[in-house]
Amino acid sequence: MLIMGFDGTDVSARLRSTLGTLNPGGVILFKRNIEEAAQVHQLLRHAQRAVTTPMFLCVDMEGGTVDRLRDVIAPVPSVADVGAAGSAKLFRKHGRLISDEIRALGFNTDFAPCLDLRFAASKKVLGSRTVSDSPKQTIRYARAFLRGLNDAGVIGCGKHFPGLGEGTLDSHLHLPSIEKKWKALWKEDLLPYRKLRKDLPMVMVAHAAYPTVTGDRLPASLSKVWMRGILKKKIGFDGMIVSDDLEMGGVLAAAPIGDAAVQTLRAGSDLMLVCHKEEHVWLAFESVYKLAETDRDFAKLVAKKYTRVIGFKRHSHSLLTRIAARPTPRTVDKLCRRIWEFTEEIRLTTEAAR
Numbered sequence: 001m002l003i004m005g006f007d008g009t010d011v012s013a014r015l016r017s018t019l020g021t022l023n024p025g026g027v028i029l030f031k032r033n034i035e036e037a038a039q040v041h042q043l044l045r046h047a048q049r050a051v052t053t054p055m056f057l058c059v060d061m062e063g064g065t066v067d068r069l070r071d072v073i074a075p076v077p078s079v080a081d082v083g084a085a086g087s088a089k090l091f092r093k094h095g096r097l098i099s100d101e102i103r104a105l106g107f108n109t110d111f112a113p114c115l116d117l118r119f120a121a122s123k124k125v126l127g128s129r130t131v132s133d134s135p136k137q138t139i140r141y142a143r144a145f146l147r148g149l150n151d152a153g154v155i156g157c158g159k160h161f162p163g164l165g166e167g168t169l170d171s172h173l174h175l176p177s178i179e180k181k182w183k184a185l186w187k188e189d190l191l192p193y194r195k196l197r198k199d200l201p202m203v204m205v206a207h208a209a210y211p212t213v214t215g216d217r218l219p220a221s222l223s224k225v226w227m228r229g230i231l232k233k234k235i236g237f238d239g240m241i242v243s244d245d246l247e248m249g250g251v252l253a254a255a256p257i258g259d260a261a262v263q264t265l266r267a268g269s270d271l272m273l274v275c276h277k278e279e280h281v282w283l284a285f286e287s288v289y290k291l292a293e294t295d296r297d298f299a300k301l302v303a304k305k306y307t308r309v310i311g312f313k314r315h316s317h318s319l320l321t322r323i324a325a326r327p328t329p330r331t332v333d334k335l336c337r338r339i340w341e342f343t344e345e346i347r348l349t350t351e352a353a354r
Contacts, residue, residue: 001265001305002285003028003056003242005275009035011046018278019050022285025309026056026109028275030068037072037105037327044106045323054313054320056155056271058109061098064128066112073101073332074339077346079114079141083131085349088144090342095148095156097342101335102154104327108320109155111204113142115192117165125170133165135191142192146199153319158196160206160244161231162220163189171207171250175219182213194235201316202240203231205269207250219251222260227268240312242271247280258287266298270305270312 003026006015019027027047034040044057060066064078082094095113102110115138116122118130131141142158149156160171162185167176180189193203205227209217213225220226221243231237243264244251251260257274261284264272274281292299313320 001025001269001271001288001302001309002281003058003271003273004281005030005033005273006278006281007032009033009039010043011050015047016050018281019047022281023051023053024055025271026058028058028060028111028273029107030060030275031071034068034072037332040072041104041106041324041326053310054317056109056320057107058111059102059107060111061102061107062112062114062129063094063098066114066129069101069105072105074336076101076339077343078128079131080118080128081346081350083137083141085346086353087349088140090346090349091141091144092148092151093342093345095145096151097148097338099149099152099154100338103152103322104324104331104335106324107154108322109157109202110149111157111159111202112149113145113156113158114160115142115158115196116160116163117189119165121166121168122164125167126164130165135188139192139195142196143199146196153322155201155316155319157202157204157242158193158200159204160208161193161203162206162210162226164206164208165189167208169250171219171244171248173249175217175250175253176208177217178208178210179212180210185210185213190230190235193231193237197235197237200237200239201312202242202271203237204242204244205231205264207244207248217254219254221246221251221269222254222263222267224267232268240270240309241268243269243273245273245275246284247274247276258283260284261287262291262298265301265305270308 002024063076114129118133131138146156166178169176205221207219246260274284292302
């Protein structure tokens with residue numbers, strides 16, 4: 001149930017021991033872990049070898065400002081730029097290009113697409129990460145993008161449920177409180193999740209409070225109302241639910257990390273992200289483990305989630321175990337060329353539409 005981050009660009013003896021002890025469900029890489037293509041491929045291979053079950057090998061790869069590989073290969077166009085082209089063919093091509101790029105480096109899971117709506121409130125926070133203020137346009141892009149990911153066998157993840165479009169604060173640092181009424185949320189922000197519930201393998205839950213819906217200022221990532229009540233029951237989503245990084249200020253404002261790890265599982269998460277500090281990874285693990293030893297109901301809940309995660313991995317076994325050949329300079333050159341050609345295609349299509 002744990003997807004963890006770590007420091008370094010190789011698997012040290014210490015990291016190998018940590019991975020072997022925790023046996024996490026996955027790892028996630030950031031810029032601090034990435035130097036060049038072959039190094040990333042080797043890092044992921046060595047991390048997987050330290051764990052007994054196939055892992056989610058994860059990256060945040062949207063294009064634009066959220067592009068972990070821009071300095072290793074080439075910058076991929078942003079969601080906003082691709083969305084402006086208005087072409088479903090190019091939306092799918094965006095997903096395929098990103099999936100080919102991350103597959104070549106050894107990843108199998110991409111925390112994308114972003115389903116947040118482009119409202120004025122969040123413009124400074126989300127920038128070019130969103131498609132449109134129109135739910136229908138966002139759905140159109142995301143459905144094609146997910147098909148592009150699927151074409152290369154990459155697991156996608158819609159985020160950030162139930163929507164950060166009306167948030168004025170960055171949940172990396174603070175807890176946004178979104179005062180939007182339920183009917184408006186259901187009609188706008190939640191429409192992409194409603195329409196794409198069968199297309200999304202995973203959904204990531206935001207560290208934002210929605211007091212008009214829940215009557216409190218608990219972040220959605222710790223809320224039974226949002227995860228169990230709305231996402232699972234009312235919307236009918238049956239894929240993996242993953243919390244956003246439990247080290248972010250938006251959730252630590254509500255609970256210390258050990259408590260947050262327990263609460264997010266109780267509230268409905270199947271997987272939890274702890275992306276940065278090693279001590280926080282251990283605190284999350286130990287808090288869940290110790291409570292399961294003394295609380296029978298919580299132990300049953302953990303066992304149930306374990307079964308769900310393992311079942312999902314069995315269903316996705318071929319995707320999780322598929323290994324690309326070690327990338328060569330020629331591999332990188334080909335990807336660079338494709339990214340440049342795609343960027344030009346986006347530019348020309350957008351200019352022609354004006």
